[in-house]
Each structure stands twice: as structure tokens, then as C-alpha cells.
Amino acid sequence: MKRNAFAGRTRTCGLSLNVFTEDEVQDIHLATLEVLERTGVWVELEEAMDIFADGGCRVDRESQIVRIPPHIVEDAIASAPPSMVLCGRDPKNDIVVGAGRVGFSNFGEGIKVVDPATGDLRASTKQDLCDIARLVDALPEVDVFEMAVVSGDQPPESFSLHNHEAAIVSQTKPISGGAQDGRAVHTTVEMLAAVQGSAEAVRERPMMVMGTCPVSPLKLVRDFCEIVIESARVGLPSCVLSMAMAGGSSPVTLAGTLVTHNAEVLAGIVLGQLTERGSKVLYGSSTTAMDLRLVAASVGSPECALISAGAAQLARQYRLPSYIAGA
Numbered sequence: 001m002k003r004n005a006f007a008g009r010t011r012t013c014g015l016s017l018n019v020f021t022e023d024e025v026q027d028i029h030l031a032t033l034e035v036l037e038r039t040g041v042w043v044e045l046e047e048a049m050d051i052f053a054d055g056g057c058r059v060d061r062e063s064q065i066v067r068i069p070p071h072i073v074e075d076a077i078a079s080a081p082p083s084m085v086l087c088g089r090d091p092k093n094d095i096v097v098g099a100g101r102v103g104f105s106n107f108g109e110g111i112k113v114v115d116p117a118t119g120d121l122r123a124s125t126k127q128d129l130c131d132i133a134r135l136v137d138a139l140p141e142v143d144v145f146e147m148a149v150v151s152g153d154q155p156p157e158s159f160s161l162h163n164h165e166a167a168i169v170s171q172t173k174p175i176s177g178g179a180q181d182g183r184a185v186h187t188t189v190e191m192l193a194a195v196q197g198s199a200e201a202v203r204e205r206p207m208m209v210m211g212t213c214p215v216s217p218l219k220l221v222r223d224f225c226e227i228v229i230e231s232a233r234v235g236l237p238s239c240v241l242s243m244a245m246a247g248g249s250s251p252v253t254l255a256g257t258l259v260t261h262n263a264e265v266l267a268g269i270v271l272g273q274l275t276e277r278g279s280k281v282l283y284g285s286s287t288t289a290m291d292l293r294l295v296a297a298s299v300g301s302p303e304c305a306l307i308s309a310g311a312a313q314l315a316r317q318y319r320l321p322s323y324i325a326g327a
Helices: 022-039 046-054 070-079 126-137 156-170 182-196 199-204 222-234 254-275 302-318
Strands: 041-043 058-060 065-067 083-086 095-098 112-114 121-123 175-177 208-212 238-242 281-285 288-291 322-324
Touching: 022 065, 022 070, 022 254, 022 302, 041 046, 041 254, 046 058, 046 222, 046 254, 070 254, 126 156, 156 175, 156 182, 156 208, 182 199, 182 208, 182 222, 199 222, 208 222, 222 238, 222 254, 238 254, 254 281, 254 302, 281 302, 288 302, 302 322
Parallel strands: 175 208, 208 238, 238 281, 281 322
Antiparallel strands: 041 065, 058 065, 083 095, 112 121
């Protein structure tokens, strides 16, 4: 197992960026609870509405709005594990996440590559993903492999499974994947079981985190719900990752955007915990500001850094491991 550094400790070396005071973090949390209880989230999947209703949430079937009482949110946060081990095919690449520990992954998911032989820009293929996965596997600074590019030469209805297969056979490190729906989660577990020996071995040593995103503002769409629910059932950690855009799909202010972001992530965590109490989850963020000139996400901008730091602060406040976008 790798022994990574800690962050956010009170020491005379290193860097900790806290963009909010403790009171401001509490204000964002309280505003989030108000949004979840009064405004609620739109839920597309009937099964997810059933799970919310059985867990004590107020469900309006006609409007598909679920309102989550504060005590249910607080209980879900408390029941989610504060740390976990992300496992690699080679145990020496296992990594502990939580309690301020820091690890790094590559970025994803690109749809084009510069051909290494010709220098031409072209659509990415499954072989490209395999090649990049082997490269990342050889880099000691990278702890988790993110799907760097998509298998663009494979059928759209199954490309996520091709992505996962390419990563599983080319990586010995933990993998951050992204299934298309609940069925793809189960098929991925079957692939992992073929490598690890059984579904029980996958549950014991999960080699993949299932990342999935709500749709801002405040929508839990069908595939998101399926992935969160099925990941909890089969024992794979899920990463609930908001991709809100300040000035576009969320308020233009940093604090306002983080309220929307936080409500979406916590709603997903509640769904996972109501499905399987104690299921493993990462608090995720790829939230940033919208470039008002290009109408695009400003990834790598100063605003992205500030929002990411704020999201990490919220995750630490909740004692949840986090998966945060960087430059």
C-alpha cells in the first residue's frame, strides 16, 4: 500500500487553502439543508423515488420533486465511511483516501488525441485508452487512473464498458470509471470478478470507483440514480460529482454555487445511504465558473481553484473523502 502525504494539518510546512471560515462553511451547510428541504431535487427514476419515500423523504410523484428533511441528510453524512481503501490490481498500489490524505489522478475524458506517429489530431480509440493507461501505470506520481480518453471507435451504447475493459487490463492502480447506467455497473462487476476471482472479492477489494454526475441545477437523472443505487448494492464506491457552472447552471457567486453544488452531492449521498447504509462514497467536484464569452466551462481557471478549495473544505467538514478537480 502506498503511504501518501497529508494535507490540511497545522504544520510549519506545506500549504492549506481555506477560502471560508468555519462559520461560513456552516452557513453554506445550513443553506443547503434549506434548499433540500424546501426546494428539493427533481428525481427521474421511479425506484429512486421509492427509496427516498421509504427513507422518510417527502415525494411528490406528479412533479417528481423529492424534499429531504435535514435529519435524513445529517444521518446519511454520518453513516458514510470517513475513509476507504481504493484498491489496485497490484496491492502495492492501494491508496487510502480520507482524513486529509492527498492523492493524484490524471484528467479525463478527452475525445481526441494527437496521434503519436503522425502528429495529426483525431478521435480517440480504445487502443489509445489502453496505451495511455499503461503510461499512467508507469508514473509513480499518479495514484488513480481516470479514463483519460473515450473509446470513440466502439458502439455508443456500450462505450463505457469498453473504457472499463481497457483500463482493467492495462492498469495495476485503482481506477475511476463511469458507467452509463445501472446495467453497466453490473457488467463491470462481472469483468472485475473475472480478474479478482469472484463478486465477493470485488466487494472486499473494489478496484474501481463509479463516478456519476447530477445535472445542475438540482436534477437527479435516471442514469445517475441507477449508478448510485447499483454501486451501493454491489459494493463499489461511488463518486457523486457535481459539475455546476457558476453564472450558467448555478448562482454566479462562489458561496451560492457551492450551495447548489452541495445540495446535489448530498442528495446523491442520501440516495446511496438509503439504498445501503454504510456504502462507500466520495464527495466529488468538477464545479467551476462559466466563461461568459465562450459559454463554456472555465476548467483550470482561478475560479475553478477557489470553488474546488471550497468543495474540499465542505468535504472535510463532513469527514468525507473527496475527489476534487484541479488545473
